[in-house]
Amino acid sequence: MLTEVPTPRLYVSEDRGGTSVRRRTRRYWPRLILALTALAYATRIPSFTRPLWNPDEGYLAVQARMLAHGGTLYETVVDRKPPLVPWLYEAVFALFGSDSLTPVRVCAVAAHVVTAVFLASLARRRWGDTAGRTAGTLCLLLSIGLNPEDTQAATFEVFMLPWTAAALWCADRRRWGWCGLAIAGAFLSKQTGGAVLVPVVWMLWRAGCPRSAVLRCGVGVLAPIAATALATTPTGFVFWTVTGSGAYASISGSELHVLLRGLTNAAILSVACAGVLPPIARVLRIARTGCGELWLWFASSAAAVIFGFHFFGHYYLQLVPPLALLGTLALHILPREHLRRSLLASACCGALFLSWGLLAPRPELAHAQRLASAVEERTGPDDRVLIWGMHPETYWLANRRPASRFLTAGLLTNFSGGRDGGGVGERFAVPGSWATFRSEIRARPPAVIVDDSRGGPYGPGRVPSLRRVLGAYREVARVDGAVVYERAHPGRGAV
DSSP states (O other): OOSOOOOOOOOOOSOOOSHHHHHHHHHHHHHHHHHHHHHHHHHTGGGGTSSOSSHHHHHHHHHHHHHHTTOOBTTTBOOSSOSHHHHHHHHHHHHHOSSOSHHHHHHHHHHHHHHHHHHHHHHHHHHOHHHHHHHHHHHHHHTTOSOHHHHSSOOHHHHHHHHHHHHHHHHHTTOHHHHHHHHHHHHHHOGGGGGGHHHHHHHHHHHTOOHHHHHHHHHHHHHHHHHHHHHSOHHHHHIIIIISOHHHHOOTTOHHHHHHHHHHHHHHHHHHTTTTHHHHHHHHHHOOOOOHHHHHHHHHHHHHHHTTSOOOGGGGGGGHHHHHHHHHHHHHHSOHHHHHHHHHHHHHHHHHHHHHHHHOOOHHHHHHHHHHHHHHHHSOTTOEEEEESSOTHHHHHHTOEESSSOOSTHHHHOOOTTOOGGGOSGGGSSTTHHHHHHHHHHHSOOSEEEEOOTTOTTSGGGOHHHHHHHTTEEEEEEETTEEEEEESSTTSOOO
16 A cells, blocks of 8 residues: 655656767657557557448548549538548548548558657656656557447547647647647547647646737637638538537437447446556545646546537547546556556457457448449449438448438438437438438439438438439339339439
8 A cells, every 4th residue: 555655757858968868869769659650550450451440431431532523522522520531531542542441541540650659758758758658558559449440440530639639749848839730630630629728728827828829829729720611611611510510419319329328438448448547546546646737638528528419439539648648647656566567457458459340240331332232233333322321331332423412311310320210300400401402313313312221210201302302213122121212214303
């Protein structure tokens, strides 16, 4: 039992002078970056074993193709997310082609490595060399500690994390302009990335910085966001990223399901954190850490996970960087044997989640592949199709262009992961979306429509406008419960 705990060393300078220190620093970073890169690829082997991991990857892939064919973001290509990740997919597809997500997955691994390096630098500056290695290692091990479809996919949260870590790194060094730029990058990757502003404001206040520092940080945040809005469509950018998702953020009609999902994903992440949560709890009881910004980072990230009330597993990735640093701080304070036990437990948990990713079946992917094959057989390369469902990856797998800018039925009915009929229907759609959808279908009737609702509350039986569209089509096939329709009279437009 510890009876006395020394005050933690808050900063260990990397510039203490002396040839030996400089030589050690020159060796430290190349070795650590190489080790972290190897660990990142090892923990993400499953990422490269599947063509797709979740619908978000499919959505991004289809968006990138639409942009490459002349689409305009927030006009003819729409989503509730900021533009950085769709633009990244578009750029990668332009360089390597759009038939495989492997190049994007390599970028995702690089994003994890960058996040781990920023955390290692933060920890090393505060608590020494060992803490730097610990923070980077914990970051990578904890980041696979959820359902593989949430951790192995190249999605918004993965590309948001380096920006959040960079914001703390810059604030720690009082580089406030760059800190603001990193906050903007986090927000433009996913809106909840802006939560990192909370610990940054705390650090600004604690540092007693002059107004010029606050101004630099503020300009760093606002200028890139304003420039991005101008580069797209300002009204469309504001609508799709901020004001147009009120119904989506409501939990009406899915309270119990959402609660169970939130608790389940929290429990899964807790298993992954089995090596760090006990040390953190122990230190909370016996010592004052003096690192309020880390606790604020964790608290604001937790609030970001809660915001929107959907609790999808990939939301929880935002908790990983602050948890890794808090775990590193706790292990720095506690006796060294705690470090060995914690890293061993984290490695064992990481192996468990790695095995899950390699062995777990993906029935929804198999369904999307069979459906894509059916669509590909019945259409030509230039035909447009409509997939009425929640799996936009079918467009990408079939290599067919969507007939509408609305890539999921969720945008037109507010259905999202587990909602029952209470909050689902045409009247809960994104404002103005049905008028746009009908005009698109009239202008370019799809050659094939697939009803992939499979008994969900957003099926044609509960969506009159969709029933009217299907009146001009006839059923030609069924695939795992999904119904494939072709136009009954090819020379006529859809109703």
